[in-house]
Each structure stands twice: as C-alpha cells, then as structure tokens.
Amino acid sequence: xxxxRTSIVDIARAAGVSKSTVSLVLQGSPLVNDKxxxxxxxxxxxxxxxxxxxxxxxxxxxxxxxxxxVNDLTNSFFAELAVGMDLxxxxxxxxxxxxxxxxxxxxxxxxxxxxxxxxxxxxxxxPARGTEANDIKPLxxxxxxxxxxxxxxxxxxxxTLLSDNxxxxxxxVRHLVSLGHRRIAFMGGxxxxxxxxxxxxxxxxxxxxxxxxLDDNFIIHSAPSRAGGVAVVERMMVFPERPTAxxxxxxxxxxxxxxxxxxxxxxPGKGFGVIxxxxxxxxxxxxxxxxxxxVDPQGMGQRAAQLLLKQINSGQIDQETIVxxxxxxxxxxxxxxxxxxxxxx
Amino acid sequence: xxxxRTSIVDIARAAGVSKSTVSLVLQGSPLVNDKxxxxxxxxxxxxxxxxxxxxxxxxxxxxxxxxxxVNDLTNSFFAELAVGMDLxxxxxxxxxxxxxxxxxxxxxxxxxxxxxxxxxxxxxxxPARGTEANDIKPLxxxxxxxxxxxxxxxxxxxxTLLSDNxxxxxxxVRHLVSLGHRRIAFMGGxxxxxxxxxxxxxxxxxxxxxxxxLDDNFIIHSAPSRAGGVAVVERMMVFPERPTAxxxxxxxxxxxxxxxxxxxxxxPGKGFGVIxxxxxxxxxxxxxxxxxxxVDPQGMGQRAAQLLLKQINSGQIDQETIVxxxxxxxxxxxxxxxxxxxxxx
DNA sequence: TGACTAATTTGGAACGTTCCAATTAAGTGG
DNA sequence: CCACTTAATTGGAACGTTCCAAATTAGTCA
Numbered sequence: 001x002x003x004x005r006t007s008i009v010d011i012a013r014a015a016g017v018s019k020s021t022v023s024l025v026l027q028g029s030p031l032v033n034d035k036x037x038x039x040x041x042x043x044x045x046x047x048x049x050x051x052x053x054x055x056x057x058x059x060x061x062x063x064x065x066x067x068x069x070v071n072d073l074t075n076s077f078f079a080e081l082a083v084g085m086d087l088x089x090x091x092x093x094x095x096x097x098x099x100x101x102x103x104x105x106x107x108x109x110x111x112x113x114x115x116x117x118x119x120x121x122x123x124x125x126x127p128a129r130g131t132e133a134n135d136i137k138p139l140x141x142x143x144x145x146x147x148x149x150x151x152x153x154x155x156x157x158x159x160t161l162l163s164d165n166x167x168x169x170x171x172x173v174r175h176l177v178s179l180g181h182r183r184i185a186f187m188g189g190x191x192x193x194x195x196x197x198x199x200x201x202x203x204x205x206x207x208x209x210x211x212x213x214l215d216d217n218f219i220i221h222s223a224p225s226r227a228g229g230v231a232v233v234e235r236m237m238v239f240p241e242r243p244t245a246x247x248x249x250x251x252x253x254x255x256x257x258x259x260x261x262x263x264x265x266x267x268p269g270k271g272f273g274v275i276x277x278x279x280x281x282x283x284x285x286x287x288x289x290x291x292x293x294x295v296d297p298q299g300m301g302q303r304a305a306q307l308l309l310k311q312i313n314s315g316q317i318d319q320e321t322i323v324x325x326x327x328x329x330x331x332x333x334x335x336x337x338x339x340x341x342x343x344x345x
Numbered sequence: 346x347x348x349x350r351t352s353i354v355d356i357a358r359a360a361g362v363s364k365s366t367v368s369l370v371l372q373g374s375p376l377v378n379d380k381x382x383x384x385x386x387x388x389x390x391x392x393x394x395x396x397x398x399x400x401x402x403x404x405x406x407x408x409x410x411x412x413x414x415v416n417d418l419t420n421s422f423f424a425e426l427a428v429g430m431d432l433x434x435x436x437x438x439x440x441x442x443x444x445x446x447x448x449x450x451x452x453x454x455x456x457x458x459x460x461x462x463x464x465x466x467x468x469x470x471x472p473a474r475g476t477e478a479n480d481i482k483p484l485x486x487x488x489x490x491x492x493x494x495x496x497x498x499x500x501x502x503x504x505t506l507l508s509d510n511x512x513x514x515x516x517x518v519r520h521l522v523s524l525g526h527r528r529i530a531f532m533g534g535x536x537x538x539x540x541x542x543x544x545x546x547x548x549x550x551x552x553x554x555x556x557x558x559l560d561d562n563f564i565i566h567s568a569p570s571r572a573g574g575v576a577v578v579e580r581m582m583v584f585p586e587r588p589t590a591x592x593x594x595x596x597x598x599x600x601x602x603x604x605x606x607x608x609x610x611x612x613p614g615k616g617f618g619v620i621x622x623x624x625x626x627x628x629x630x631x632x633x634x635x636x637x638x639x640v641d642p643q644g645m646g647q648r649a650a651q652l653l654l655k656q657i658n659s660g661q662i663d664q665e666t667i668v669x670x671x672x673x674x675x676x677x678x679x680x681x682x683x684x685x686x687x688x689x690x
Numbered sequence: 691t692g693a694c695t696a697a698t699t700t701g702g703a704a705c706g707t708t709c710c711a712a713t714t715a716a717g718t719g720g
Numbered sequence: 721c722c723a724c725t726t727a728a729t730t731g732g733a734a735c736g737t738t739c740c741a742a743a744t745t746a747g748t749c750a
Contacts, residue, residue, distance in 0.1 A: 005406070005487070005706095007705085007706055007707085008706065008707065009706080017729075017730085018729065018730045018731070019706090019707085019730090019731095020708085020709085020729070020730055020731075020732095021728080021729060021730075023707070023708060023709090024728095024729090026707090027708085031727080031728065031729085032728070032729085033727080033728060033729090036728080036729085048483065048486075048487070050461055050462060050483075050487075051462045051706095051707090052403075052462070052464065052705090052706050052707065053462045053463050053464070053707090054399045054402050054403055054408075054463065054464050054705095054706080054707090055403050055705070055706035055707040055708090055735090056706080056707050056708070057399050057707090057735090058397075058399055058400050058403055058705090058706080058707070058708095058734095058735045058736065058737085059706085059707050059708045059709080059734070059735050060707085060708060060709085060735085061350075061735070063399075065463065073418070073424050073427060073428050073431075074421060074424050074425055074428055074626065076419060076421060076424070079418050079419050079421075079424045080419055082418060082445070083418050083419055083445050083447070086418075086444060086445045090444065090452070090455075090456060090459075093459075095442050095444070095456075095459050095460060095463055096442065096443070096444070097440050097441065097442060097443070098441070098442070098443035098444070099431060099435065099440070099441070099443070100427070100428050100431045102428070107435070110435075111435065111440075114435075114438075114440050115440060116395055117395060117396045117397070117398045118398050118399065118410065118440055119397065119398070119399050138393065138395075141393075142350070142393075142395070226626075226627050226630050226631075227629075227630045230630050230632075255627075256630060258632075259630060259631055259632035260632070262632045263632050281419065281571075282571050282600075284572075285571050285572045285575050285601060285604060286571075286604055287575075287603075287604035287605070287607045287608050350736095352735085352736055352737085353736065353737065354736080362699075362700085363699065363700045363701075364700090364701095364736090364737085365699070365700055365701075365702095365738085365739085366698085366699060366700075368737070368738060368739090369698095369699090371737090372738085376697080376698065376699085377698070377699085378697080378698060378699090381698085381699090396736095396737090397735090397736050397737065398737090399735095399736080399737090400705090400735070400736035400737040400738090401736080401737050401738070402705090402737090403704095403705045403706065403707085403735090403736080403737070403738095404704070404705050404736085404737050404738045404739080405705085405737085405738060405739085406705070
C-alpha cells in the first residue's frame with residue numbers, strides 16, 4: 001500500500017516532539033515523561049511505524065543477528081540442533097540467518113561471507129566435512145565470536161561444544177558385552193571425520209577391556225544415513241562369521257540396519273542386537289524401540305546458543321571447549337531382557 | 346583483532362580516489378577505468394574490507410534478505426522444503442532468516458515482526474496451524490511479497506503453492522481398491538487443517554467411486570507424527586471389524602502405523618496395506634519400502650523461492666495460486682504384487 | 691590550437707537511527 | 721523570588737553506503 005515508510009521523524013513531527021525523544025521512547029528509557037511516552041506510543045501504532053533495525057545497527061555497530069550454519073538440515077539430529085538454537089536465539093530478541101551447507105565447503109564459505117556482509121554479531125557453526133580453521137579465520141580475526149558444535153576444528157579461535165562420543169560408544173559396547181555378545185561390529189559413518197574416530201575409539205576400548213580381539217573387518221563404514229545402514233547389512237551378510245550385534249554410527253544408520261536385517265529375515269533385537277547414537281525423536285517410538293546413546297541434540301543446540309550469546313554480550317571471546325556427557329538409553333533393539341521403567345512410552 | 350572496521354572511505358583514501366569511485370567498483374559499474382578498478386580491488390583485499398550491506402540497504406531501501414518461517418523443522422518434510430528454498434535463495438545472492446515456529450502462532454507473529462524490522466524483501470511462510478490472514482496483514486499491506494506454501498490462507502494477499510492433496514489421496518485409495526481392499530481407513534493428522542480436509546475428501550471420493558460405503562469410524566485422526574501413527578493402530582486394534590488397509594495422513598504417520606502393526610504381530614504390506622503421503626527420503630529405503638504419494642518437498646521449496654524472487658525483482662505482487670501435481674509411487678508397503686522397476690533402490 | 695564529445699571522477703545530500711552535549715522546564719528549600 | 725538540583729527535551733554529528741548533478745580529464749576532429 002503505502003510505498004513510503006514512516007520513520008522516527010514522522011512520528012516526532014506528529015507528536016510535536018523531537019526525534020531524539022521518540023528514540024528514547026523506543027528504547028524504553030526512563031528519562032522520558034510518562035505522558036509523552038504515551039502519546040508517542042499511540043502514534044507509533046496509528047501510523048504503522050516499524051523500527052528500522054538496520055539503521056540502528058549502522059549507528060551503533062552491533063547487530064541483533066546471529067548466523068547459524070548447519071551441515072545437513074535433512075538429518076533430524078541437526079534439524080533438532082537447529083531448533084534448539086532457534087529457541088534461545090529467538091527469545092533473546094535476536095534473529096538468525098540459518099543456512100544449510102549440505103556438506104559443501106564452498107557453499108559454507110560463501111554463506112558465511114554473505115552473513116558477514118550482513119553484519120552478524122556471532123556465528124554458530126556445525127561445520128561441513130573437511131572444514132579447516134582457515135575457512136573461518138577472517139571472521140574470527142575480526143573479533144566475531146564463533147561457537148563450533150558437534151565436530152571440532154583444531155587451531156581455530158572458537159569455542160566448541162562436543163558430546164562425549166568416546167564414553168558413549170564405550171558404554172554402548174559394554175552393554176552389548178554384558179548381554180553376552182562377543183562378535184560386535186561398528187557400522188556406518190564416514191571414515192574421515194573426528195566424530196567417527198572418537199566413537200570407534202570408544203568401541204575399541206570397550207572391546208579391549210572385555211578381552212575381545214579386535215577385527216577391523218567388523219568396522220564397516222558407509223554414508224551416515226538410513227540408506228547407508230541398509231547397505232552395510234548387505235555387505236555384512238556375506239561374512240563367513242557374522243557379528244551378532246552392532247553399535248551404529250548414528251540413529252539414522254541404526255534404522256537402516258534394522259531395515260536391512262528385516263529384509264534379510266533377521267529380526268532386530270532378537271537375532272541381532274542394534275544400538276544407535278544420538279537419540280533422535282523417532283528412536284523412542286520405533287519398533288523395536290531403539291537402544292541408543294542419548295545426545296539430546298535440542299539441548300545441545302540451546303547450550304551452544306547460550307554460549308554464543310554470553311560471549312556476544314560480555315564482549316569477550318574465550319575459547320572454552322565443553323564436552324557434554326551422554327547416556328545410554330536401553331530400549332528394545334539391543335535385545336535387553338528388561339526395560340528401564342522410565343522409558344516405557 | 347582490529348576492532349575498527351575499514352570502510353569505503355578508508356580504501357578510497359588509500360587508493361587516492363573518492364569514495365564514489367570505490368562504490369562504483371563495488372557494484373561492478375562499467376564507468377570506471379580498468380586501471381583504477383584494479384588498484385581498488387587490490388586494496389579491498391589487502392585491507393580486509395567487508396561490504397556493509399546494512400548501510401547500502403539504508404540508502405536504497407531494498408534488501409537482499411528474505412524471511413522463511415516453517416512450522417516444524419523437525420519434520421523431515423518441512424526440513425526438505427526449507428533446504429529447497431535455501432538452495433535457490435542462496436544462489437540468487439540472497440540470505441535468509443530461517444525460523445521455526447513450532448506451530449505456535451504467537452511465535453510466528455513475533456518472528457515475522459522481527460524479520461520486518463530487519464528489512465526483509467519478501468517472506469515465504471509455511472504457516473502454523475490456525476494462522477489467519479490477519480496475522481500477516483501488516484506485512485502484505487506494506488507491499489512486501491509473501492508466498493504461502495503447503496497450507497492455504499484464504500483472504501490473504503499472497504501467492505500460494507499447494508500440492509494436489511485431493512487427487513493424490515484419490516489415486517492412493519483407488520490403488521488400494523484395485524488390490525482388492527474394501528475396508529480402507531484414513532489414519533492420522535489433525536482434524537482442523539485444510540490439508541487434512543482435502544486428503545480426506547480425495548479418500549471419500551475414491552470410495553464413493555468404488556461404491557464402498559463410507560464409515561466415519563474409519564477416519565482416525567492423531568498427531569501427524571510417528572508417535573501419532575502408533576497410537577492410531579492401538580485404537581484400531583479393538584475395532585470389531587478392522588480395516589485391511591489405510592491411507593495415512595503423511596509418511597511420518599505411515600511409519601508409525603507400520604511400527605504399531607508390527608508391535609501387534611501384523612506385518613505391514615502383507616497382512617495390512619499402508620500408503621503414506623509426501624515421499625520423504627526414508628520412504629524408499631524403509632522396510633517394507635513405503636508406497637506413498639510423492640510431493641517432492643525439495644522441489645516445492647525451490648519453486649516457492651523462485652516465485653518469491655520473481656515477485657521481488659519484478660516489483661509486482663500478484664496473487665497466483667499454483668497447485669502442483671503429485672504422483673503415487675508404488676512400493677512394497679501396500680502389498681502390491683509387482684514392483685515398478687524404477688523404484689528398486 | 692580550439693571546440694566539442696566521450697570517458698572518468700567527484701562532492702555532497704540522503705537514508706533512519708543513536709549518542710552526546712547542551713538547553714529548557716519543573717521543582718525545592720531558604 | 722533566587723539559587724539550585726532534578727527531570728525532560730533537543731539539535732546536530734555520526735555510522736557506511738548510494739545516487740545525482742556537476743566537474744574534471746582525455747580524446748578527436750577540423
């Protein structure tokens with residue numbers, strides 16, 4: 001309708017005060033008289049004024065925008081992570097540029113550059129595979145706080161939020177051992193990621209602890225997706241001596257493994273123990289309910305956002321690394337004899 | 346590091362030209378001499394200059410930012426929708442505010458207001474349940490183009506992108522009928538949404554067409570989630586005369602229904618035919634592979650973004666409504682005797 | 691060389707806000 | 721009624737860009 005937008009001076013004129021006064025009203029200053037405040041507010045409503053945050057940013061050189069870049073939004077782990085961040089960012093009165101890098105480093109770099117031009121106050125990054133400290137150096141060098149989640153980035157001036165992958169994997173494998181399994185595989189995931197390495201490390205440690213000989217054939221990698229899980233089972237089926245249980249790289253792979261087993265006439269949780277990693281929402285309601293290492297992606301997203309906002313507000317960027325604990329949630333897919341009472345849906 | 350950011354006048358001074366010239370270089374004007382352009386570009390690099398898009402927006406009153414609000418990012422249908430939008434928005438040189446409303450109208454209103462203050466050039470909205478035309482009226486009134494997707498919003502000055510829910514449901518039920526099913530249920534979904542109504546309409550039409558009497562008990566609603574699907578099956582199990590097949594509100598419900606059936610000793614695709622709606626990524630690899638109505642969320646997201654950008658660039662906001670066709674993808678879960686060759690993973 | 695056209699370059703105003711120093715208005719105690 | 725403190729209000733500069741009209745420089749032709 002009205003192509004020309006109304007500004008602070010328009011309402012100043014209408015109210016018969018100066019633009020400075022209107023500005024004070026806008027930022028809720030106690031300096032201004034209640035009566036004038038009231039008049040100004042009324043006019044703001046009447047004239048349909050909308051605050052121009054861009055102009056404000058220009059003046060005070062500090063925006064209320066944060067950037068969030070996630071490597072794969074279609075993976076529900078990361079989607080929930082993003083939702084957690086959204087929650088706290090939003091309620092702190094910030095808005096977010098939220099972008100999906102699709103594991104492409106070029107895309108990621110491009111998107112971060114664009115966010116920088118638009119003046120973000122901070123960045124949360126769940127980096128694409130193969131991201132290096134250099135990729136965000138310009139940003140960190142210019143004093144913008146950055147929080148890296150899920151995957152770590154050695155050498156970068158950032159804070160980091162990780163989950164205790166090694167301990168989680170160890171706990172999972174220990175549990176399988178306690179159920180009597182001896183031939184335990186590690187299934188799915190990309191070889192070249194730090195997360196993969198850590199989870200495999202936990203897997204190995206638990207096996208050694210139980211004096212079970214390691215067999216590298218039992219570490220079968222694949223894409224960290226449901227399709228990847230199906231593929232892994234196909235490969236496993238031709239083994240002369242098959243494993244009897246598996247810790248999977250993540251829940252998506254675990255679901256795929258269940259699918260694959262069923263396609264081969266094996267019932268997950270009965271003939272074969274399956275444990276996932278992440279505890280995405282569907283894990284609880286799937287059949288069989290998935291035993292998994294709970295990472296609480298949404299909570300992790302919230303913590304990451306809180307950490308970033310803290311640094312933005314305090315103005316000091318420190319480099320803390322927080323490793324959040326994880327816990328094994330025993331459900332049915334591992335063939336456990338008893339359910340934990342809290343986990344009955 | 347350097348707390349004071351370098352601006353256009355800094356490089357102008359360094360290059361011995363005026364800020365106007367630098368501005369021209371920045372926007373790739375052909376007016377400027379190649380030699381000066383080169384010098385300026387070199388300095389831009391050296392001094393680590395970053396373009397301040399906020400200042401530019403202030404001057405030209407038109408930004409390169411679009412807003413995207415999605416009702417539920419944790420649902421993979423919507424996540425893929427968002428990824429499709431992200432793709433075209435990004436490559437058109439725009440950035441997006443992408444927010445998750447979590448089906449909360451308050452949240453949605455708040456987030457849209459915030460985006461408005463930040464100066465978006467357009468908005469794509471996948472509305473929260475119960476959104477009304479009034480909720481976005483201030484935005485549309487001020488001449489910002491809005492594209493509504495998935496759910497429609499009667500009375501709003503917006504363009505709309507819908508999928509042909511009715512036809513899809515009709516095709517699905519016809520298929521079940523052709524397989525010999527007579528007692529066919531409609532499972533899941535919230536009663537009060539337009540999408541639900543349309544899909545149920547298609548379901549009814551197909552039954553009438555086949556002279557199968559309607560039975561309202563066979564329309565069993567629930568939350569449109571995996572958990573909702575499980576719950577629906579529980580309720581169905583006590584029916585004196587159970588259905589032999591079901592069209593589900595969406596794929597999430599369909600997966601839940603499969604889980605529920607299995608928990609009750611019924612094998613989906615054998616003892617009971619299941620058809621989903623949406624064709625999310627997992628539908629193909631699940632076991633049994635899910636027969637579903639393919640909506641192509643990512644493509645839909647792309648089209649929505651293209652439509653919005655078209656309106657932004659042309660400066661004219663028309664109110665087109667596009668209904669995109671859908672197609673039934675026959676896989677295993679409906680108990681079809683033959684597979685379509687293209688669908689073998 | 692002079693006159694004219696084409697190619698470059700350039701001040702300054704403008705965009706909508708915040709901030710500062712300064713001004714004016716309103717009380718208050720003697 | 722004065723001096724003084726406190727409460728409210730206010731111009732104008734500043735932020736980093738774009739745009740316009742105008743100025744400068746270079747090139748061309750007679």
